[in-house]
Amino acid sequence: MQESRKREIRIKAASFREKCKVSRYGIIDLFKECERRGYKLLRYPLGENVDLGFTVKKDNDIVIFTNSCSRLSREIFTLAHEIGHVILHFAEDISFIDDNSTINGRSKDEKEQEANYFAACLLMPYDDINRFVDLEIQNFHEKGLSALDIARIMSEFNVSFDMVLNRLESLGVINQNQKLCLDNERIEKRVGNLLRSVGGNARLNVPSNEIDIPYEYIDYVIYNYNHNAVPKETLEKVLVCYHLTIEDVSDKLTPPSDDDDDDLDELIGGLDD
Numbered sequence: 036m037q038e039s040r041k042r043e044i045r046i047k048a049a050s051f052r053e054k055c056k057v058s059r060y061g062i063i064d065l066f067k068e069c070e071r072r073g074y075k076l077l078r079y080p081l082g083e084n085v086d087l088g089f090t091v092k093k094d095n096d097i098v099i100f101t102n103s104c105s106r107l108s109r110e111i112f113t114l115a116h117e118i119g120h121v122i123l124h125f126a127e128d129i130s131f132i133d134d135n136s137t138i139n140g141r142s143k144d145e146k147e148q149e150a151n152y153f154a155a156c157l158l159m160p161y162d163d164i165n166r167f168v169d170l171e172i173q174n175f176h177e178k179g180l181s182a183l184d185i186a187r188i189m190s191e192f193n194v195s196f197d198m199v200l201n202r203l204e205s206l207g208v209i210n211q212n213q214k215l216c217l218d219n220e221r222i223e224k225r226v227g228n229l230l231r232s233v234g235g236n237a238r239l240n241v242p243s244n245e246i247d248i249p250y251e252y253i254d255y256v257i258y259n260y261n262h263n264a265v266p267k268e269t270l271e272k273v274l275v276c277y278h279l280t281i282e283d284v285s286d287k288l289t290p291p292s293d294d295d296d297d298d299l300d301e302l303i304g305g306l307d308d
C-alpha cells in the first residue's frame with residue numbers, strides 16, 4: 036500500500052474515531068458506535084468454522100454482520116474491518132464477505148489490506164498507543180514490555196493479544212525478537228490468566244455468543260408470517276432471539292383464515308410426497 040493511501044486511511048479512521056465514545060485511550064464499545072451511526076448491526080453465533088463477518092449496502096441501509104462465536108476481541112476486530120469497507124469502499128462495491136483468509140492480514144487483495152489497516156488505525160491509533168506506553172507502563176524505557184503489559188494494552192483498547200503484538204511491531208515500539216519472546220510468554224502463561232492478573236477484561240478472550248438482531252426484523256418476520264410466507268416455527272425461533280413468545284406479539288398476528296389453512300396443508304402435503 037502506498038504511503039499516500041495509508042495517510043488517507045489514517046485520516047478517515049481518525050475522523051470516524053473522533054465521534055466515538057473513548058475512555059482514556061480505547062473505544063469503549065464499537066458495537067454501540069455502529070448503532071449510533073444507524074448501521075444495521077447483526078451479531079449471531081453462527082459456528083466456529085464459518086464466515087467471520089460481512090457487510091452489505093442495500094438501498095439506504097448499511098448492514099454489518101459479525102459472528103459472535105469468535106473470541107470477543109476478534110469479533111471487535113472483524114467489526115472494525117467491516118466498518119473499514121463501509122467507509123473506504125462502498126462508493127464502488129456494495130458487499131464484502133470476510134473469513135480467516137481476509138482478516139488475518141495475509142490476504143493479497145488490496146481492499147482487504149486497506150480494511151485491515153483501517154481497523155488497526157481505528158482501534159489502536161499511533162498517538163494513543165505511545166501515550167499509553169509512556170504514561171501507564173512502569174519502567175518501559177529500562178525494561179521494555181512484559182506479557183502483563185500486553186494484557187493491559189489489550190484490555191484498554193479491546194483488542195486481541197496478537198493484534199497488540201502486530202501493531203506494536205509495525206509502529207516500531209517492539210522489534211521482531213521482543214515480539215517472539217512476548218508470544219512465548221503468552222503461550223506459557225495463557226491470555227486468560229494474564230488478563231485476570233492485571234484486573235483486565237477476561238471476556239475479550241472468549242466468544243460472547245451474543246445474539247443481537249435489529250428490532251425491526253421482528254416486524255418483518257411477523258409480516259411474512261401473517262402472509263403465510265414463513266411457518267409458525269420460524270416466527271417462534273426469531274422471537275426466542277428477543278426473549279419473546281408468540282403470546283407477547285399476539286396483538287400483531289392475523290389469525291389465518293380457513294382457506295389459508297387449506298392452502299398450507301396442501302403445500303405441506305405436496306412437499307411430503
Ligand SMILES: [Zn+2]
Pocket residue numbers: 116120131132133137146147150
Ligand atoms: Zn474484508
